[in-house]
Amino acid sequence: MPKILQHTGGDVVEVILADHRWFEEALRELRDVRSDRAAVLADLATVLVAHAEAEESKVYPSLSKKHAIAEEEVEHSEHEHDEGNEALLALMEVADTSSEEFSEKTHELSEALSHHLDEEERDVLNPARTDISQEVRDRLGEEFSAERERLIESGCGSIENVRKLVAAAKEKDKKSS
Incomplete structure (x- = not known):
């Protein structure tokens, strides 16, 4: 099983990419x-x-403010995070990890996550x-890493929290439509 990466900062692009490779390894393990x-x-x-929460609070706003990415790209990435959380929750709710349903839900999460990683690497990280200057990327790497670590320590991956995130995203979608 891949060990959870501990980031201390560095170029935010490299820090995010390290997590992306970790996600791919974790999916293989699943x-x-x-x-x-x-x-x-x-x-x-x-x-x-x-990772997603730290990107949304620390990275996307800064990249948007510096005109590296458009607001539409931020909204699209956040929407894909919401879709990933939905797929994650569906997998977490499967009781039997040896079941066909678990395999199917793993596939659905893998599809959503792979799509997002590909788009983010092309349309946000490039x-x-x-x-963005190296100095700003390094500062963002430190901010992203600190927020990611804080969230990990808070137990952000609990099923209760994932349910809250999915419910909040559905509520946000309802208000915007």
Whole structure:
């Protein structure tokens, strides 16, 4: 099982990419029937929620303010985080980790997450590389890492918290439509 990465800062692009590679490894572990799937899922839920929340509070606003990414890109990325949380919750609610349902829900989470990672790496991280100074990327890396760590320590990956996040996203969607 991949050990949860501890970040202390550095270039925010590299820090985010390290988490992305970790997510891919965790998903591989979830697909492996020999893995401790419940433990892998608990770690994945924690890091995934902390990562997304830290991006939304620390990284996206700064990139938008510096005109590296458009507000529409921020909204799209946040929407994909919401979709990922929905898929994560559906997987967390499956009681039997050896069931076909668990495999199906793992596939759905994998699809949503892979799509988001691909788009974020192309449409958010590339502009951050080219339009944001190294100094700002390093500062954002420290801020992202500190917030991510704070959220991990708070137990952000609990099923109760994921349910709250999904409910809040649905409420936000209702108000905007």
